Amino acid sequence: MPPKDRLHGTLDVLVLKTLSWGPRHGYAIARWLEETSGEEISVEEGSLYPALYRMERRGWIEAEWGMSELGRKAKFYSLTREGRRQLQQESVEWQRFTQAVLRILVAT
Amino acid sequence: MPPKDRLHGTLDVLVLKTLSWGPRHGYAIARWLEETSGEEISVEEGSLYPALYRMERRGWIEAEWGMSELGRKAKFYSLTREGRRQLQQESVEWQRFTQAVLRILVAT
DNA sequence: AGTCTGTGCATAGACAGTCTAAGTATAGGC
DNA sequence: GCCTATACTTAGACTGTCTATGCACAGACT
Numbered sequence: 001m002p003p004k005d006r007l008h009g010t011l012d013v014l015v016l017k018t019l020s021w022g023p024r025h026g027y028a029i030a031r032w033l034e035e036t037s038g039e040e041i042s043v044e045e046g047s048l049y050p051a052l053y054r055m056e057r058r059g060w061i062e063a064e065w066g067m068s069e070l071g072r073k074a075k076f077y078s079l080t081r082e083g084r085r086q087l088q089q090e091s092v093e094w095q096r097f098t099q100a101v102l103r104i105l106v107a108t
Numbered sequence: 109m110p111p112k113d114r115l116h117g118t119l120d121v122l123v124l125k126t127l128s129w130g131p132r133h134g135y136a137i138a139r140w141l142e143e144t145s146g147e148e149i150s151v152e153e154g155s156l157y158p159a160l161y162r163m164e165r166r167g168w169i170e171a172e173w174g175m176s177e178l179g180r181k182a183k184f185y186s187l188t189r190e191g192r193r194q195l196q197q198e199s200v201e202w203q204r205f206t207q208a209v210l211r212i213l214v215a216t
Numbered sequence: 217a218g219t220c221t222g223t224g225c226a227t228a229g230a231c232a233g234t235c236t237a238a239g240t241a242t243a244g245g246c
Numbered sequence: 247g248c249c250t251a252t253a254c255t256t257a258g259a260c261t262g263t264c265t266a267t268g269c270a271c272a273g274a275c276t
Contacts, residue, residue, distance in 0.1 A: 005232075005263055006205050008116045017213055027224050033212070040208035047263050049226060054262090072271070074224060091213050097114050098206050100148035104141070105125055105199050113234055113261075135253050155234045157255065162233090180242070182253060 007041065011051050012060075013094055014041070016079065016087035019061060025074035026052055052077060060086050115149070119159050120168075121202055122149070124187065124195035127169060133182035134160055160185060168194050 007014075018029050030043040055061045060083035068074040079087070115122075126137050138151040163169045168191035176182040187195070 006117055006201070008233085008261095008263060009114055010209055011263080014209065014212060017215075025224075031223095036212060036215075037208040040204060041212075044264060045225080046227080046265065050262080053226095068224075070223070070272085072224065093114070095210070095213065096148060098210070100145040101118055101122065102203070102206070104122060104144060104149075105203065107125075107144075116232095116234060116262085119234080133253075139252095152235060153254080154236065154256085158233080176253075178243085178252070180252065 007043070007047065010094065011043070011047060012055060013087065013090040015048075015051060015055065016060065016083055017091070019077055019079045020084070020087060023064075023076040023078040025066075025068060025076050027074065028068070029077070055083070059083070115151070115155065118202065119151070119155060120163060121195065121198040122151075123156070123159060123163065124168065124191055125199070127185055127187045128192070128195060131172075131184045131186040133174075133176055133184050135182065136176070137185070163191070167191070 014033055015029055018024060018032055024032065026045075026048055030045065030048050033041050033043050052061065052063075056063055056077070059080055061077045062080055063075050063077050065073060066076045122141055123137055126132060126140055132140065134153075134156055138153065138156050141149050141151050160169065160171075164171055164185070167188055169185045170188055171183050171185050173181060174184045
């Protein structure tokens with residue numbers, strides 16, 4: 001696996017979290033995650049857009065065409081009620097799991 | 109993805125870490141990870157054994173047939189020098205990445 | 217005029233890893 | 247006799263991320 005598959009399994013929850021602060025278009029989601037993480041996280045477009053479609057299909061987010069800050073057409077996504085539930089649940093599970101892994105990795 | 113694909117990308121480093129305390133056979137590695145994590149982590153055999161072969165092929169671990177604690181034949185794996193390097197590196201990267209994710213997930 | 221970079225979306229196909237599920241084999245408990 | 251636990255093996259499904267490409271438009275720079 002390419003070294004950067006590290007995103008595997010966390011992209012959804014990251015996108016959901018990003019949208020929890022209000023609607024954003026795809027490109028903005030990617031930029032925001034990368035900047036906020038100090039470039040520690042990189043979001044490839046080939047991963048992001050399929051992920052957005054998946055989550056829309058599952059009813060976690062909704063899309064609406066609009067205008068970006070720069071006046072270009074862009075698809076804005078927003079969390080649905082179900083998406084908010086999903087975010088909550090996934091976030092908790094992710095933290096529980098990574099805590100368990102961390103305990104093992106730092107054990108002596 | 110089945111809800112339990114959460115192991116994705118962390119199985120290798122967990123196995124390497126387990127072996128850092130000495131040789132163990134596959135079955136014991138799985139049991140140990142599950143117990144130590146309080147059943148938070150579950151290691152399927154269909155994931156574990158292919159992972160062991162992969163890591164052996166990559167020179168991170170070495171195998172040797174022996175006898176288990178219960179007197180049954182079992183394949184014992186031990187870390188190679190390269191495996192120790194790999195563990196160190198992967199562990200650091202994993203922690204950096206999950207820290208970045210965590211910061212986002214707990215942000216308000 | 218032409219090129220380059222940045223914005224923004226879309227999608228095909230490769231790739232890799234985990235999972236389910238089945239099988240082998242042995243041993244002990246009921 | 248059957249069930250559970252130990253211990254390894256492997257085929258195939260599944261899914262998600264990646265690379266790579268394409269479209270479209272705008273502004274900057276030469």
